[in-house]
Amino acid sequence: MKLPTDQQSRNRPVAQALMQALPEGMVLFDDDVTSRSAGIWRTDTINARILIRPRTTQQVSITLRICNDFQQSVVTHGGLTGLVESAITTNHDVVLSMALMNEIEAVHPLERTMTVQAGCTLQAIQEAADSQGLMFPLDLGSRGSCTIGGNIATNAGGNRVIRYGMTRDMILGLEAVLADGTVVSSMNLMIKNNAGYDLKQYFIGSEGTLGVVTRAVLRCREQVTDSPTFIVGINSFDQLSQFLKHIDQAFSGNLSAFEVMWNNYYQLVTTPPALNKAPLSPDYAYYVLVEAMGASQEQSQLALEQALEKELIADAVIAQSETQRLQLWGLRDDVAQVFQFAPVILFDVSLRISRMEDYVQTVNAKLADSFDHYQNFTLGHMGDGNLHFAISAGDGDAHARKLIETAVYEPLREIAGSVSAEHGVGLEKKPYLHLVRSQTEIDLMRRMKSSLDPNGILNPGKIFD
Ligand SMILES: Cc1cc2nc3c(=O)[nH]c(=O)nc-3n(C[C@H](O)[C@H](O)[C@H](O)COP(=O)(O)OP(=O)(O)OC[C@H]3O[C@@H](n4cnc5c(N)ncnc54)[C@H](O)[C@@H]3O)c2cc1C
Incomplete structure (x- = not known):
């Protein structure tokens, strides 16, 4: 006779060991797991039958040690906004959800750093920086749901890479738990530290296959006073490339976003059922949303006048208020259309x-x-x-x-x-x-994987077999 599904999950030896070692309520089973969405913009639900919600690094370590002993596969979940099926589970996997490890531990305005747990959402981090007069430059459309642990594991890019780099460039230190439960604390607080290998780089961009990121030290920046933002219409790709060079020079290092929309995307997001208003005529081949954090409105005006004179752009609209700035960004962010x-x-x-x-x-x-x-x-x-x-x-x-x-x-x-x-x-x-x-x-990637995770329990089958 077949046991009901919940009995099968709870009776698995690994499940019993996890239940014994972790506080009550931290291990979820069956319907409490399989009823959860498998990710944003997905219609399916989680296949795994066991989900752990740790609150501390120690609990992550205990979980991984037990799973490693049982050669049990583990898939770490952040905000589930990833877009390449890297957090997908099978019904044999254990999910390690970082959702409850969401504490902002410290903000250091003088040193411009922040120490956080990996389950903090990007938006919570941006707001915590803001409240101390700082800015955390990473910015993605998924900011309300994605977690900093997921950003680190995917080395997320986003809207301001041209100025501030990828997530990799904003992480000073991190703490990760290896497959066997070893805690590697590399919580460096300094911009410079060349003492040996830079261990955090192992985990940044490794999609949960080399370790579980539990905490991180983030590099913040001073807030900028103004962020001139505008959209331009352009007729040819040649003009588009030249405009990028022109505007980068004109803003002397302050260019923070250069987001191009081809005509068909612009028309999609400015035509019902999309709710956005079209700031420019729908006839241009390309539209560029430009933002220059720290530049002045006068610089923008001048740069655009010069671009018009050089015939690099056909038309432009400058945001005159925060509402208009957000409306322009709304076009770029309305990808769900x-x-x-x-x-x-x-x-x-x-x-x-x-x-x-x-x-x-x-x-x-x-x-x-x-x-x-x-x-x-x-x-x-x-x-x-x-x-x-x-x-x-x-x-x-x-x-x-x-x-x-x-x-x-x-x-x-x-x-x-x-x-x-x-x-x-x-x-x-x-x-x-x-x-x-x-x-x-690829062979070197495999060697790194097998040295850190010899039993192959961490997110198996992702990136390579
Ligand atoms: C509207 C929208 C806009 C987006 N825009 C951008 C964009 O501009 N740029 C960009 O780069 N991406 C973008 N994304 C993709 C996505 O938001 C990023 O990949 C994000 O970094 C994923 O974070 P997450 O917390 O949701 O991770 P998840 O989706 O939960 O996980 C992603 C991967 O990271 C691993 N992981 C998660 N947390 C940890 C951890 N603590 N330790 C180890 N591994 C972990 C998972 O196992 C998985 O492999 C966008 C997505 C959406 C829906």
Whole structure:
């Protein structure tokens, strides 16, 4: 006779060991786990049957030690906003949810650092910095849900990379728990520290496969007094590239966002059912949202007048208030409009700016060869060489998916681009990693994995097999 599912989970030896070692209520089973969403923009729920909600590093350590002893696979969950299936579980996995490790431990305004637990949301961190007259520069559309642990594990990029770099550039130190329960505390508080290997780099961008990040020291910045923001319409890619150079020079190091929207994306987010108002005519080939943190409105005005004189841009609208600034950002952040065209696949690639125009044309030509109809909404952090596609073509079956992925990823090999600019690899891009990483590189990644996690219990099967 088959036991009811909940009995099967609770009777697994690993479950009993976890229940004995952890406080009551910290281990959840079956319906309490499988009723939870598997992630943002997903329709499925968690497959795993056991979920742990630790509050301390010690409890993470106990959990991993027990799981390692039982050779039990563990998938760490942050805010579940990742977009590459890197937090997906099977029904044999144990989920380690960091949601309750959400304490802001300390803010040091003089040193401009903050110490946090890994389950803090990015927005909570931004607000804590703000309340002390500081700024934490990382910013993503998912800020209300994503966690700093997830940002670290994916080395998230976002809107201000051109000025402040990726998450990697904002982390001074961190604490991580290894697969066997060892706590590696590398909570460095200084900007400079070259004493041996920089151990935090092992964990940044490793998608939960090398350790569980439990705490971090963040590098904050002084708040800026003004952030001039505007949107421009541009007619050709050549003008677009020249405008990037012009505006970067004009702002002398203050350019903090250069977000390009291709015409079809701009039309999508400014046409009902989208609620955004169109600030510019819908006829330009490209639209760029520009932000320059720390620059002045006068600098913006002058830079735009010069760009108009040089015929780099066709039109521009400058935000005159905080409300208008947020409305302009609302266009860039309203990516969810692409789901009107479901099934849709999201892509996040990077390549040299000089190759971008030809590359987009190549992808679209390949899509046109394979499908009678397709939509490819295109946008991206162009200043970072990062493009996003939201492609809807075919009926969503595996064959259509393969054709679309091949159209996007294959051309990257020749131009030395990357299948992931900022979202990571997860399960989704695993089959394409070899296009942009050599066998030697992948072998070294495997050696690092087996030295830190010899039983392969941490997020198995993600990034590579
Ligand atoms: C609207 C929207 C906008 C977005 N914009 C951007 C963007 O501009 N730039 C960008 O880079 N991404 C963006 N993303 C993707 C996503 O928000 C980021 O990848 C984010 O960093 C994931 O954080 P999370 O807490 O949700 O992680 P999760 O989705 O929960 O997990 C992601 C990965 O990290 C691992 N992980 C999570 N926490 C830990 C931990 N404490 N220790 C070890 N491993 C851990 C998981 O196992 C998994 O492999 C966006 C997503 C959405 C929905």
